[in-house]
Amino acid sequence: MHDNPPSELPSDGPIPNWWRHWWRRQSPTRQDRYAMLAPLAAVLLFLAAIVSAFGYLRLEEMDREQEAVKRDVEYAQQRMRLRLLERQEQLMRIARDISNKEVDAEEFVGRAESMIAQYPELLMLTWIDERRRVTASYAAPSLSSAHVRTKGDTLRPGETETMYSLARDLQQPVYSQPVAGPDSSGLLQLHVPLADQGKFGGVILGEYSIDGLLRYGVPSEISAKYAVALLDGKSRVLAGTSVPPRNPATHLLPWAAQPNEYEVPVSPVGNGLVVRAQAYRTGLGVIGSGLFWLVGALSAMTAWMLIANWRHTRRRMRTQQALMTETNFRRAMENSMLTGMRALDLHGRITYVNAAFCQMTGWSEAELVGRTPPFPYWPDEDRELLMARLEDELKGRTIQGGFQVRVKRKDGTLFDARLYVSPLVDAKGHQTGWMTSMTDITEPTRIREQLQASHERFTTVLEALDASVSVAPLGSEELLFANKLYRLWFGGRAGGHLGMVAQAGMSESPPTNDDHLDEVDSFVGLPTNSLTSASSENAEIFVPELGKWLEVRSRYLTWVDGRLAQMVIATDITSRRTAEEQAAAQAERAQSASRLITMGEMASSVAHELNQPLTAISNYCNGLMSRIRGKQIAEEDVLAALDKTARQAQRAGQIIQRIRSFVKRSEPNRTLSDISVMVSEALELAEIELRRRNVRMSHYVAARLPHLMVDPILIEQVLVNLLRNAAEAIEHAGRPPGRRSVELRVVPRQIDVQNVVEFSVVDSGQGLAPEVMDRLYEAFFSTKAEGMGIGLNLCRSIVESHHGRMQAENIYNGAEVAGCRFSFWIPVSGTTSPIVGKDAGVTAV
Numbered sequence: 001m002h003d004n005p006p007s008e009l010p011s012d013g014p015i016p017n018w019w020r021h022w023w024r025r026q027s028p029t030r031q032d033r034y035a036m037l038a039p040l041a042a043v044l045l046f047l048a049a050i051v052s053a054f055g056y057l058r059l060e061e062m063d064r065e066q067e068a069v070k071r072d073v074e075y076a077q078q079r080m081r082l083r084l085l086e087r088q089e090q091l092m093r094i095a096r097d098i099s100n101k102e103v104d105a106e107e108f109v110g111r112a113e114s115m116i117a118q119y120p121e122l123l124m125l126t127w128i129d130e131r132r133r134v135t136a137s138y139a140a141p142s143l144s145s146a147h148v149r150t151k152g153d154t155l156r157p158g159e160t161e162t163m164y165s166l167a168r169d170l171q172q173p174v175y176s177q178p179v180a181g182p183d184s185s186g187l188l189q190l191h192v193p194l195a196d197q198g199k200f201g202g203v204i205l206g207e208y209s210i211d212g213l214l215r216y217g218v219p220s221e222i223s224a225k226y227a228v229a230l231l232d233g234k235s236r237v238l239a240g241t242s243v244p245p246r247n248p249a250t251h252l253l254p255w256a257a258q259p260n261e262y263e264v265p266v267s268p269v270g271n272g273l274v275v276r277a278q279a280y281r282t283g284l285g286v287i288g289s290g291l292f293w294l295v296g297a298l299s300a301m302t303a304w305m306l307i308a309n310w311r312h313t314r315r316r317m318r319t320q321q322a323l324m325t326e327t328n329f330r331r332a333m334e335n336s337m338l339t340g341m342r343a344l345d346l347h348g349r350i351t352y353v354n355a356a357f358c359q360m361t362g363w364s365e366a367e368l369v370g371r372t373p374p375f376p377y378w379p380d381e382d383r384e385l386l387m388a389r390l391e392d393e394l395k396g397r398t399i400q401g402g403f404q405v406r407v408k409r410k411d412g413t414l415f416d417a418r419l420y421v422s423p424l425v426d427a428k429g430h431q432t433g434w435m436t437s438m439t440d441i442t443e444p445t446r447i448r449e450q451l452q453a454s455h456e457r458f459t460t461v462l463e464a465l466d467a468s469v470s471v472a473p474l475g476s477e478e479l480l481f482a483n484k485l486y487r488l489w490f491g492g493r494a495g496g497h498l499g500m501v502a503q504a505g506m507s508e509s510p511p512t513n514d515d516h517l518d519e520v521d522s523f524v525g526l527p528t529n530s531l532t533s534a535s536s537e538n539a540e541i542f543v544p545e546l547g548k549w550l551e552v553r554s555r556y557l558t559w560v561d562g563r564l565a566q567m568v569i570a571t572d573i574t575s576r577r578t579a580e581e582q583a584a585a586q587a588e589r590a591q592s593a594s595r596l597i598t599m600g601e602m603a604s605s606v607a608h609e610l611n612q613p614l615t616a617i618s619n620y621c622n623g624l625m626s627r628i629r630g631k632q633i634a635e636e637d638v639l640a641a642l643d644k645t646a647r648q649a650q651r652a653g654q655i656i657q658r659i660r661s662f663v664k665r666s667e668p669n670r671t672l673s674d675i676s677v678m679v680s681e682a683l684e685l686a687e688i689e690l691r692r693r694n695v696r697m698s699h700y701v702a703a704r705l706p707h708l709m710v711d712p713i714l715i716e717q718v719l720v721n722l723l724r725n726a727a728e729a730i731e732h733a734g735r736p737p738g739r740r741s742v743e744l745r746v747v748p749r750q751i752d753v754q755n756v757v758e759f760s761v762v763d764s765g766q767g768l769a770p771e772v773m774d775r776l777y778e779a780f781f782s783t784k785a786e787g788m789g790i791g792l793n794l795c796r797s798i799v800e801s802h803h804g805r806m807q808a809e810n811i812y813n814g815a816e817v818a819g820c821r822f823s824f825w826i827p828v829s830g831t832t833s834p835i836v837g838k839d840a841g842v843t844a845v
Contacts, residue, residue: 062260065279069262072222073277077264080217080275084190084266087122087206088173090115091192095204098127099195105136105151112138121212123187124148128155129202130194132164160189160205167191168200177210177232177272186210186230186238188273210273211239218275226277231263233272243278340417340438343424348373348394351433360417360440362410379408393421393434404441415442468550468570470497473563480565489546497568504539504552540573549577617645670802672707672829673715675746675757682716683744686723690742695727699744705757706748709829710802718795719744722761722822725792729765729820739764751825756804760823767810767817776808799824 094111097103103111105127112125116138124139124147132155139148155161163176174191188208194201214230222228229240243261263276334341340357344350353368361368361377368375378386386405392398402420409415417438424433462469468486472479472494479494490496539552550570559565624641627633679701690697708715726742743762748755768776777796799806806824810817 065260066262069226069260069277069279072226073262073264073275076218076222076228076277077266077275079219080213081266083119083121083213083217084208087115087119087208088190088192091125091190091204091206092173095192095194098204099201108136109138112136116140119216121208121216122206123209123212124205124207126205126207127202128164128205130168130196130200132161135202163189163191164203164205167193167203171195171200177238186232188213214239214275222277226279228275228277231274231276233274235274238273240276243280338439340440342368342436342438343433344394344436345433346394346431348390350375357438360409360415360438361407376410377408379406379414382406393436396423398422407438415440416445417441466572468496469567470494470570471557471559471565471567472497473559473565474556480559486570500541500543500550500552500568500570501554501566503541503543504554540577547574548572549574617649621645669713670709670711673710673712675705675708676701678710678712678715679719679744679746681712682719682723685716686720686727689724690727693727693731694737694740695730696741697723697744698741700746702747705746706755706828708757708826710826714798715802715826718798718824719759719761721792721795725822726761726763726765726820729763733764733766735764748828749825755828756825757828758823758825760821762811762819762821764819767820768808773808777806795824799826802826 094103094108098108108125108127115125116122120140122140123143124137126137126149127135129135134149134151134153134155136151137149155164160176160178163174167174171193173193176189176191178187178189186209188210190206190208192204192206194203210230214228218228227241227243229242230238232238261276261278263274266273266275334354335356337354337356340360341352341354342350342357343352350368350371353365358365358368363376373387373390374383382405389403389405398421402418404416404418406414407417418441420437420439422435422437423431424435426432463484465483465485468489469481469483470479470486470490471481477494477498479492479497482490482492482497486496540549541552542549549572551573553569553571555567557565557567624633624638624645627637679699683697683699687697723742723744730740730742741764745758745760745762747758747760749758750756777793796806804824804826806822808820808822811819811821
């Protein structure tokens, strides 16, 4: 281990014993030689260090070159992908227009010709329908005729048809690379599906030249620096050039171990296309290497300067990169802001505007930067005001909350904006100008004006209402709102509101519980759903202080401060109540008059009916007197004659009593009435008229009918009128005795899930004419020469006042009218019990 010792003795530190022993054994000549070799060894070591340093720098340079290749390739990939996506978007726009029936085949050819002329990499555009037939196509002139598709051709089997099916199934654009023939360059196909009312309607097939895509998609500065090529998924070159392989011996060098190339896929578009760039060889060979070593030897003295400079460069690059990152970040923030930013120097000159400011005003940055007041976005009519505000701004007299101005766009339109001004201070703390931020407040201003106008309209409507409106919180005597009519009636106090609520019996406050053992919610009993959607309560009250009848409606609502409140709306119904009372009295008088008219019309029949018992009484009395004078009568015969006379007098009295009860005027009195009694009493009155007109009558009353909550006199009046009208219709028709009949039926029914009792009167007259049917219930319309036309009108009014309905219809025997049927129904009371009547009472007169 000591055959090759160091060339000189170590100057520092202790000398090992083996070194001393070896050095003493050397001759002086050899010692001198070793002494001369020592500086050479030091230089060699220094050069080795320099070489190592240059080698390290070379490796760093190769890394930078590799990063540069990677950055340039990714930039080329982004440009190529963007170009493909732009063409894809244009084809999808054409597909959408075709789906919307806005583009026909001729217009499609025109658009395709324009696109192919504008974008050289696009060779052919084809419209293929859902049956794989070509609807329209246009190809670049450079495309060979063998590849041109003509109208009516069917899609050839192969990869293109497969991708057609894939686009149909996915309903999305699909890229494909058909196999290129020996005499054709590589192609890239794009299938864009069409939709026809939600169904597949074919595709738009765009075919790109891969060579053209490389030529026009890759920037020229990158093509000049690198050998750029497009590869398929199997690393086969489709277009472009490649650098010839290097000498394998160079792979032994450490700086040549990694080739200076990079590749990246074009996906998600391009269907497996890969873009690759290879840096051209820039070394100078042996001569260059010799010069390199010569320069390395001559620059040994400045090695430390180069190293320092290299380190400084790295620090500067890192600082520059950080500065660029920060600048890009701030620029992205400025461009994404919706607030416009404008910077002024101390003299009022614009030094900076951001994208939002330009977008608001419509003026570009080049048109605004450097301008002095008046600025082009100032409205002409506001220039003096804006100039004054600018002078205040430059003098530092700014408004803390900003100020509102009008701004003119480049097209002449105006919008409202709010400006905020703050000093612009540089890094040294000196003010260099003013920064102004501008916000478009057109929409908030419009909404505020609309809300204000809406509030004014709402207040105007409430103040002009002919109803009193008041709102008060529950459990408080505070009045939250009162309109003009409420203030006119009750003043500005809540007493009127609370008084109306109490008098109407509405719940003004939650019920309280006297049981102090249980604590319950004070709002128990209120609706559990949204109180603002709860149904309102109605009541009619009389307010003595006002001397008015009021209709009061109330509902709960949530006030603007969150408190639960009650709104009361009171409407003056005094005139309506007075009119209703007068109408009721008038209707009562009309009903009484109708009954009198009815009895007047039946006067001859009643007189004939009374004449029989009176004649019998007279005969009994005369016969009795004659036999008494002749003393030819026994006491038993006298009693028998008196008994018959009394029965005839009783019969006459009953007839008179029935007529009096029918025609007398009385207050409406609705009670639970027996249907059988009402029908029998009505029949007693009507039978007189029917017998006089020689009309036979039958009636049927169903068993176990319920009681009805009606006025029996009014229902009897309806039945008598209908029976009389039926008898008159039969007499007017001149029917023979066998066909002169009237039938009255009373049966239970169910109408619209409601239990009712139906009364029907069927006659055998000649029916109603169509023109009469239309005006049947019209007041003062009558088909009788002596009629007043109020009978049926009153009958319908009586039925509808009992919540029933009345109708009339003709009865047909084939095509011949065989009579008429009048019917009406009355709803059954909710708490009635059935009464036991006749099983099936049928009586003929």
